[in-house]
Amino acid sequence: MIGADNIMRFKDLFEKINNPVQLEAEMNNAAYPYLEELRHHGVDNLEECKYFLLCLDKLYQLGRISPLRDPEYDEALDIYLDAGGEMIRGDMSSGDKAVHVYPSLKGTIKKVHYISEEERKKRSNVPTHKSLEQWLQSVRTELLDNGYKPGEIELGLYTKYDGLSLILEVENGKIKSAITRGDKDLGMGQNKSKLFRRINFEGFDFAKKFGLKCEALVSYENFKKYNKKFGNGELVDPRSAATAILNSDNPALEELTYLTLMPLMIIVDGVEYPIPNKHIDPFPWAEEFQYGARVRVDLNHLKGSIVAVEETIKFLTDEIKEHLAYPADGIVIRIEDPEIKSILGRNEAECINNWERAYKFPPETKKSKVVDIVQEIGSMGKLSFVAVVKPVTMKNKVIQRVSLGSLARFMELNLAPDDEVLVQYDIIPYLTVDSTCKRSGNKPFEYLKVCPDCGEPLMFFPELGCMNPNCPSRIIGKISNYCSKMNIYGVADGIITTLYHKGILNRISDLYKLEDNYEKMLEIEGFGKKKANNIIEAVNKVDSVDPYTLLGSMGIQSAGRRMFQRILKKIPFGDLIEFTVDDVPKLCNIEGIKFKTARKIVEGLMENRKELERILKYVKLNSNDKKYKMTVCFTKVRNHKFEEFLDKMGIKSTDTFTKDVDMLIAAPGVTKSSKIDKAAKWGIPIMSINEAYVHFGYSEY
Numbered sequence: 001m002i003g004a005d006n007i008m009r010f011k012d013l014f015e016k017i018n019n020p021v022q023l024e025a026e027m028n029n030a031a032y033p034y035l036e037e038l039r040h041h042g043v044d045n046l047e048e049c050k051y052f053l054l055c056l057d058k059l060y061q062l063g064r065i066s067p068l069r070d071p072e073y074d075e076a077l078d079i080y081l082d083a084g085g086e087m088i089r090g091d092m093s094s095g096d097k098a099v100h101v102y103p104s105l106k107g108t109i110k111k112v113h114y115i116s117e118e119e120r121k122k123r124s125n126v127p128t129h130k131s132l133e134q135w136l137q138s139v140r141t142e143l144l145d146n147g148y149k150p151g152e153i154e155l156g157l158y159t160k161y162d163g164l165s166l167i168l169e170v171e172n173g174k175i176k177s178a179i180t181r182g183d184k185d186l187g188m189g190q191n192k193s194k195l196f197r198r199i200n201f202e203g204f205d206f207a208k209k210f211g212l213k214c215e216a217l218v219s220y221e222n223f224k225k226y227n228k229k230f231g232n233g234e235l236v237d238p239r240s241a242a243t244a245i246l247n248s249d250n251p252a253l254e255e256l257t258y259l260t261l262m263p264l265m266i267i268v269d270g271v272e273y274p275i276p277n278k279h280i281d282p283f284p285w286a287e288e289f290q291y292g293a294r295v296r297v298d299l300n301h302l303k304g305s306i307v308a309v310e311e312t313i314k315f316l317t318d319e320i321k322e323h324l325a326y327p328a329d330g331i332v333i334r335i336e337d338p339e340i341k342s343i344l345g346r347n348e349a350e351c352i353n354n355w356e357r358a359y360k361f362p363p364e365t366k367k368s369k370v371v372d373i374v375q376e377i378g379s380m381g382k383l384s385f386v387a388v389v390k391p392v393t394m395k396n397k398v399i400q401r402v403s404l405g406s407l408a409r410f411m412e413l414n415l416a417p418d419d420e421v422l423v424q425y426d427i428i429p430y431l432t433v434d435s436t437c438k439r440s441g442n443k444p445f446e447y448l449k450v451c452p453d454c455g456e457p458l459m460f461f462p463e464l465g466c467m468n469p470n471c472p473s474r475i476i477g478k479i480s481n482y483c484s485k486m487n488i489y490g491v492a493d494g495i496i497t498t499l500y501h502k503g504i505l506n507r508i509s510d511l512y513k514l515e516d517n518y519e520k521m522l523e524i525e526g527f528g529k530k531k532a533n534n535i536i537e538a539v540n541k542v543d544s545v546d547p548y549t550l551l552g553s554m555g556i557q558s559a560g561r562r563m564f565q566r567i568l569k570k571i572p573f574g575d576l577i578e579f580t581v582d583d584v585p586k587l588c589n590i591e592g593i594k595f596k597t598a599r600k601i602v603e604g605l606m607e608n609r610k611e612l613e614r615i616l617k618y619v620k621l622n623s624n625d626k627k628y629k630m631t632v633c634f635t636k637v638r639n640h641k642f643e644e645f646l647d648k649m650g651i652k653s654t655d656t657f658t659k660d661v662d663m664l665i666a667a668p669g670v671t672k673s674s675k676i677d678k679a680a681k682w683g684i685p686i687m688s689i690n691e692a693y694v695h696f697g698y699s700e701y
């Protein structure tokens with residue numbers, strides 16, 4: 001599976017990446033290519049599509065800028081729902097969203113990716129990426145439409161800090177609430193008040209009540225210290241440190257001293273108020289104010305005056321990168337004239353001020369040359385493309401393989417050997433071409449017409465791939481997909497490939513016959529007793545799963561575990577796996593499943609029935625109706641041995657705290673957590689884990 005290490009699927013992104021910056025970078029690279037795939041080929045894998053949308057939602061929740069515009073998100077959501085997906089929005093939201101007293105402070109700033117039109121035309125590879133010049137052009141039109149004669153205007157340029165946005169509601173010098181971009185109220189009544197008590201509002205005596213938007217930041221210098229002391233050196237950047245501090249349930253007082261707040265905007269009685277231009281002591285206001293500048297442009301002669309903007313932004317960028325003690329990721333450009341601001345107004349629905357835009361610093365880019373394009377059959381039989389380029393070093397990493405994703409992108413790039421390309425690298429390498437890239441004039445690469453593994457002609461289904469169910473790469477991919485979906489750890493793709501070629505693994509169920517092939521495994525080069533035992537143990541360990549997990553692991557198109565979870569609520573497992581084409585309408589009765597999807601699922605089940613029967617000899621299905629006599633929830637502590645013990649006693653353990661929980665078990669000495677607060681409120685008994693051991697008669701700790 002070449003390139004598999006490069007391709008993190010959306011589910012992985014969603015579950016594994018909690019750093020908002022990293023997630024944003026990933027989605028910036030992946031969103032448009034995936035949307036294109038959806039537009040042209042529909043939903044290939046419903047589960048993937050769901051996680052694609054969830055990733056975008058998560059970005060929004062975390063207060064980052066989604067790479068897709070709202071209409072584009074809606075388009076993707078429609079395609080997903082049409083394919084039988086379940087509604088996404090709301091799944092992620094906490095349910096109790098904060099109410100904004102100062103709604104005009106809320107929202108995001110629309111992005112521009114280029115300054116001048118000239119630059120955009122030269123570099124753009126995403127049609128929806130706009131330039132500042134385009135925006136100013138539309139401002140001019142808007143002003144003319146409103147009977148205002150456009151002329152010279154002043155633009156304010158400000159540092160776009162890369163921290164966490166916070167809106168503070170202040171009354172009589174005290175903070176009433178602190179709301180994050182995801183509309184989460186940090187809860188002033190609790191431990192966060194430690195942080196906010198430190199803020200001194202002297203110098204903010206212009207009003208009794210006001211709203212203040214600010215950015216919570218950790219300086220580069222503080223980040224180093226914080227990461228060493230509190231982050232095990234594992235935090236990636238200052239922003240993730242700020243996230244860690246603000247999201248911590250009960251941050252140590254010392255942790256808070258690493259955090260700084262940067263005031264950005266003040267609203268008094270619905271009107272913007274200038275930020276007091278003085279240092280406010282003591283901590284935690286940032287001791288250093290924004291790098292900013294002003295520049296005039298003539299709306300009637302944009303071509304000429306945009307040069308001045310370009311130069312100023314370049315100067316500011318250099319200053320910021322060289323001298324600023326805090327992380328920044330771009331420049332905010334605002335129109336300063338109050339009259340023009342009021343004409344342009346604000347888009348309340350999208351929470352966007354029409355009089356400002358954010359220019360984001362472009363990601364690091366280096367030139368390289370194409371050596372080859374590797375084409376392989378992936379797990380679902382789909383043909384994938386990986387460009388091999390002359391090695392470039394970026395962020396201390398040597399990059400020479402860049403995944404191109406879909407056939408559509410391969411065709412669009414139309415690369416030939418020795419063509420110059422641009423490699424972008426933030427988290428995952430991305431390849432683009434612009435007009436500065438020299439073409440070699442060589443014959444472009446062509447996509448494969450027959451399968452590299454079995455020789456069968458490739459077909460569109462709807463994506464180009466190998467349809468032969470006996471194709472080696474499809475079988476290997478199917479087994480690999482099964483292991484990952486079943487959470488069988490320790491059976492890597494390389495092992496599956498080797499065992500396949502040795503004739504030991506020919507289908508999924510062969511995983512459960514590895515013990516019979518033990519001697520054969522030992523004969524393979526590089527396989528010792530330890531390795532063979534580990535593989536067998538890894539497989540045998542997962543000996544019982546939920547029925548929907550098993551079905552969702554079979555690699556049936558359009559149907560992952562969530563889909564089967566929904567189906568199994570209506571149709572018993574035993575009935576479902578006996579379905580024939582005549583039963584398709586029964587699936588269509590389930591809300592959200594359309595005929596096409598239903599047919600694919602039934603066909604997939606029929607194809608996999610024999611294999612399922614073989615697997616079921618080794619894997620037990622968890623019965624859904626196991627009755628527990630009580631449920632306990634844990635906070636800040638887990639002990640799996642103890643949980644197994646409880647399970648045997650008919651007591652369910654969970655991490656999710658709801659009103660259905662009968663008892664909360666806390667780490668020794670822990671008296672504060674959001675779960676403990678809720679338990680107190682709901683009158684649910686709380687015990688320390690040591691007390692719980694005694695209470696339930698558990699003695700093996």
Ligand SMILES: [Zn+2]
Pocket residue numbers: 377451452453454455456466467468471472473474
């Ligand atoms: Zn094939």
